[in-house]
Amino acid sequence: MFDTLQDRLQSAFKNLRGKGRLSEADIDAVAREIRVALLDADVAVPVVREFIANVKLRAAGAEVSQALNPAQQVIKIVNDELVTILGGETRRIRYAKTGPTVIILAGLQGAGKTTLAGKLGLWLKSQGKSPMLVAADLQRPNAVTQLQVVGQQAGVTVFAPEPGNGKGNPVKVAKAGLKEAQRTLHDVVIVDTAGRLGIDAELMQQAADIRKAVDPDEVLFVIDAMIGQDAVTTAQAFLEGVDFTGVVLTKLDGDARGGAALSVRSITGRPIMFASTGEKLTDFDVFHPDRMAGRILD
Ligand code: GDP
Numbered sequence: 001m002f003d004t005l006q007d008r009l010q011s012a013f014k015n016l017r018g019k020g021r022l023s024e025a026d027i028d029a030v031a032r033e034i035r036v037a038l039l040d041a042d043v044a045v046p047v048v049r050e051f052i053a054n055v056k057l058r059a060a061g062a063e064v065s066q067a068l069n070p071a072q073q074v075i076k077i078v079n080d081e082l083v084t085i086l087g088g089e090t091r092r093i094r095y096a097k098t099g100p101t102v103i104i105l106a107g108l109q110g111a112g113k114t115t116l117a118g119k120l121g122l123w124l125k126s127q128g129k130s131p132m133l134v135a136a137d138l139q140r141p142n143a144v145t146q147l148q149v150v151g152q153q154a155g156v157t158v159f160a161p162e163p164g165n166g167k168g169n170p171v172k173v174a175k176a177g178l179k180e181a182q183r184t185l186h187d188v189v190i191v192d193t194a195g196r197l198g199i200d201a202e203l204m205q206q207a208a209d210i211r212k213a214v215d216p217d218e219v220l221f222v223i224d225a226m227i228g229q230d231a232v233t234t235a236q237a238f239l240e241g242v243d244f245t246g247v248v249l250t251k252l253d254g255d256a257r258g259g260a261a262l263s264v265r266s267i268t269g270r271p272i273m274f275a276s277t278g279e280k281l282t283d284f285d286v287f288h289p290d291r292m293a294g295r296i297l298d
Contacts, residue, residue, distance in 0.1 A: 001225065001258040002296050008037035009078065009297065016071035027059045030074055042228040042259025047085060047266045054081050079293050085262060086289035091246060091271035096217050100132075100181045101188045104174075104214070106207045106242050107222035108234060109195035112250035112276055114143065116222055117192045118150030119276060119284035124188050125156065132186035134177030135160040136170040136210060139194035139203065147192055154281055157186065170194065174210045191216070199234065204241030211242055219244040220273065223260060224251050231260030235268050246273035249287065253277045261292075 012033035019026060031052050038048045058077045068076060095101045103120070105113045117133050124131040133151045135158060137143035144160050151158035159177040161168075174191050181189045191214065193207045211219060221244040223231060238244060247268070249261050252275050265272055275287045 001252050001254055001256065001261070002041070003255070004257065005037055005041040006296055006298065008040070009034065012037065013071050013075055016074055017069075019070045022059060022062070022070045022074070024060070026070070027056055031056050031059075034078065038259075038262070041257040041262070042231075044229070044232045044259065044263035044267055047263045050266070051081055051085060054084075075297060079297050082262075082293035082296060083289045085266050086292055087265045087271045087287075088289055090286060090288050091273050092286070093273070094217055094245075095188075100178065100186060101218070102178060102191065102214050102216040103188065104191045104193060104207070104211060104216045104219045104242075105222055105248075106193050106219060106238060106244060107195050108199075108224070109140070109197050111195060111222045111224045112248075113137075113192055113195060113222045114146050114150055115279065115281075116220075116248055116250065116274075116276060116284075117147060117190050118154040118156070118281050120190055120274070121151065121156035122154040122281050123274075123284060124190075125154075129188045130186050131156050131188040131190060132177070132181045132184070133158045134174055134181075134189055134191045136174045136177070137192050137194040138168060138170050138173065139196070143192070143194070150281070157184070170206055171209050171213045174214050178214050189214075199237040199241075201241075204237070207242045218246055218273075220246050220248050221268075221270070222248045222250060223264060225249045225258055225261045226251050226254045226256035227260055228257065229259070231263055232267050235264050239268050239270070244268075244270055246271050248272075248274045248276065250276035253283065 035052045062073050121131045135144040135147045148158050159180050161173045221238050272287045277283045
């Protein structure tokens with residue numbers, strides 16, 4: 001991911017090499033190239049606009065520096081702005097002070113929610129937690145089994161609906177799962193919810209109802225980083241429909257242009273908290289805006 005963007009930015013910076021000072025024309029030229037590079041990477045238009053305005057403003061106001069030549073100065077400014085649009089600081093999970101921490105996963109079908117439940121479970125275990133997965137995706141016939149398989153691979157308990165404890169009703173399943181976690185002393189509950197291929201009012205309501213019923217500490221919106229410009233409408237729909245406290249980017253290992261990754265934080269105002277980079281349960285980590293910016297500019 002980001003290979004093309006990376007190349008394009010490097011070539012934009014190359015034109016500044018050997019310049020003693022940046023003229024207004026130099027700044028305009030490099031800003032134009034960065035703008036096109038970001039748009040071609042599918043970064044959302046309003047995000048690009050603000051990004052370029054900030055880069056220009058800072059480049060024009062940059063002091064003549066002894067330590068950095070003009071090219072290095074622009075690279076530093078672009079790096080700082082990338083860190084900013086990616087959210088600045090790393091945002092950690094806010095664990096509940098008492099009782100189990102409840103995390104709901106929401107997103108379109110195929111975004112990688114079920115896989116993420118396993119990844120997050122495994123990661124939480126490495127943090128000394130005792131997680132439990134709750135199968136509240138009752139829409140897809142295979143979803144419950146898939147979660148059970150993932151849970152088994154991760155070595156994490158899965159609470160799945162059985163006759164008598166809410167079969168067919170995801171809200172009841174989520175509530176029963178939480179109760180079971182309290183009883184069995186699991187300290188984090190991850191609720192997998194149903195997704196559709198497109199945004200769907202009924203399922204959005206279902207996720208909102210689950211949210212209301214279990215009063216979560218975190219609602220994570222899971223988004224496939226390869227979906228391009230659709231990221232904006234999808235993220236906005238989930239923000240309005242369920243609201244969420246954080247974002248998980250999946251499929252960052254793909255070779256698509258990755259604009260979703262660079263847009264979603266600015267568009268929603270919610271932090272990117274985790275990143276998924278493959279199909280294996282260990283292809284997963286906490287998201288660090290500075291490291292991601294560094295990788296784009298490497
Ligand atoms: P859900 O419908 O949101 O629950 O999505 P799934 O967890 O079933 O994932 C959909 C597909 O994407 C599966 O084939 C996963 O193996 C795959 N997948 C999930 N996360 C990643 C990732 O980070 N990288 C890659 N390459 N594939 C992923």
